[in-house]
């Protein structure tokens with residue numbers, strides 16, 4: 001056996017032990033996609049599928065489909081949430097979804113501050129922080145999205161940008177409330193472009209974010225906040241990305257639309 005064979009065996013053992021032991025969050029953001037019929041057949045495919053006990057599957061569909069999710073996933077381990085919500089219980093807020101309605105339909109998670117909302121709908125950090133607050137107050141787990149654009153990545157300013165987004169997004173959250181927050185790092189330049197951040201870039205950035213969280217909020221809280229990666233994640237790259245340090249799971253757009261792909265990703269992350 002030569003040196004390369006031994007290295008390969010060692011590497012396979014490391015991959016196996018990471019995939020066997022680590023629990024991953026696999027969250028799907030459907031954005032503005034899917035017909036009613038497509039949603040029904042997706043739910044029929046996943047509702048009784050055995051995803052195992054290790055990973056957590058979360059899907060965020062367009063709002064009208066929450067009704068179907070509630071009905072079809074009642075006895076399933078697949079969880080679901082919303083892609084956005086407004087930080088009020090009810091009132092004159094045309095076109096918005098309240099946390100109260102989301103909760104009534106069984107949503108347990110809410111994606112907050114996605115880069116598409118920040119750039120296309122001018123959402124600012126203040127509004128994002130109010131949304132995070134209302135979620136935590138009402139037992140909906142916010143998935144706070146952060147991420148830099150290509151200019152910020154190229155200029156090297158991305159670290160400052162990411163730490164500002166976290167600090168501002170969590171400004172209304174204190175102490176133990178941080179246990180109920182998930183952060184998703186989604187570099188804008190890797191969303192929907194097919195261009196994934198390399199495992200080395202993901203590891204470097206996640207390690208930076210983890211260090212920031214520990215410094216800012218203390219070791220006990222900072223070390224445990226789940227940190228997802230998002231941006232062109234698919235079955236062909238998810239294993240390499242899962243091996244990057246401080247990756248607790250994934251926020252997946254395009255590849256979350258098909259039940260078979262979600263099942264495949266879960267299988268890969270379960271080392272099946």
Ligand code: 13P
Pocket residue numbers: 029114186190191192193194230231232233251252253254255
């Ligand atoms: P893609 O996986 O399609 O790149 O989308 C990522 C994303 O924006 C998830 O929120």
